[in-house]
Amino acid sequence: MDSPALLWFRQDLRLADNPALQAVADRPLLPVFVLDDAAAGRWAPGAASRWWLRQSLEALGRDLAARGTPLLLVRGRAEIVIPALAAAIGAPEVLAGRLYQPWARERDRRVAEALEVAGRRLRLLTSSLLRDPARVMSGSGRPYAVYTPFAKAVAAMGEPDFPILPPARLRPVAAPPPGDTLDSLALYPVAGEPDWAADFPALWTPGEAGAQARLARFVAGPVSGYAAQRNDPGTEGTSGLSPHLHWGELSPRQVWHAVRQAQPGELSQPWPFLSEILWREFSYHLLWHRPEMPDRALRERFAGFPWQPDAALLRAWQRGRTGYPIVDAGMRQLWHYGWMHNRVRMIAASLLVKHLLQPWQAGAAWFWDTLVDADLASNSASWQWIAGSGSDAAPYFRVFNPVLQGEKFDPAGRYVRRFVPELAALPGKWLHQPWKAPAEVLRGAGVILGRDYPGPVIAHAAGRARALAAFAALRAGGHGLGDTTGDSMDPAA
């Protein structure tokens, strides 16, 4: 069989362990990436993701070109572009890794239809998850709604298959059609790298080689102390693999087996980390079975939650000016590096939805634009989890105390001092609650509250009480809330 194949790269920007690439065998191959923002709509990649994507496409293009099969880049509607390319090279088959976002599922259906009209077909392979979400079902034959039984079920399916090696060589098609340039995809808002990304390269190396290097570094060190170190935002205790996994520069089973090789034997040892991989799987499981997850609360009850949308409060949170140092450190780390430590994501998200009563969708939208690892499944599931509106969510009455969380997880203050430098000279005792510091301590640290650093946007006790009252009103089935802010009431529908 020597007919050419079209290999459609989407969120599997790698050569190793790529089932679609393996399925091509040694047929002539045209690799293509299509930037189709119109199909994705609101969920087209955000700014930080586009920065990443541009670099990753550059890397993939280099890797493919080195094997004699340059990557074709095209801007446009996939259901037009893909069938046209398949026709141009006479490919009976288009191969791609399966996507799970609602918009992508719709689009794949349209692409498949357009191909079938011309007697061709779209073959989708599982390449970005350990298990296909449709294949994991509870004993009752229904999808899982709770993480723990889901994780147990996936673990009980046994270790995933070993990764596939990258192909030794690839054959190009005889006459590749012309494509667009990387620049013309306009993944950067202006020519040259955007200035907000100035420090991204210090932390990130997008592309398959960078992903492999990051994985190797993780399994050589942090993975062994993961259970203890993962909650310390001031150290590199986590893997930092999330953006690589999002774009599929690495597959979860490559990660799984690298970790298993470092920690063979009982699954319980590497479990704290592998469990995070399974949280990602669970998020995709939820997205597949509950496609409304990015937009609407999974718990019906929350449809009537009395959120109080407020542009100024949202902006203070976005800019890292809430007056809670651990939260502000996180929001600034996010802006600076396109990434935030997971522990801090929970604290910052909790403050936004509980103390500030801002709808979780507003927080999710900000993360979508600023995170290099923005992922529709993980982002939506996690925001709903923290808001209490998700399947298997944290109960709404769990309200993080940002002072206690800061003291518990950043006891030495390394993290806050790094990202909130205006507080760097404050002694540890006051670092997580500068408004309580005596005047002479503040003076000694060179801090004037309200000028150099804001006071707390809301007192913790008041914010907590208001959040619990809102929740109580919800439980009582009422839609009103006896708040004192009057006209700012605006229950989100």
Next chain:
DNA sequence: AGCCAATTGTC
């Protein structure tokens, strides 16, 4: 993978 106030336990 919560917080907090009340209660109980220990010196």
Next chain:
DNA sequence: ACAATTGGC
């Protein structure tokens, strides 16, 4: 006095 535990939110 203070720590550990508990139950409601």
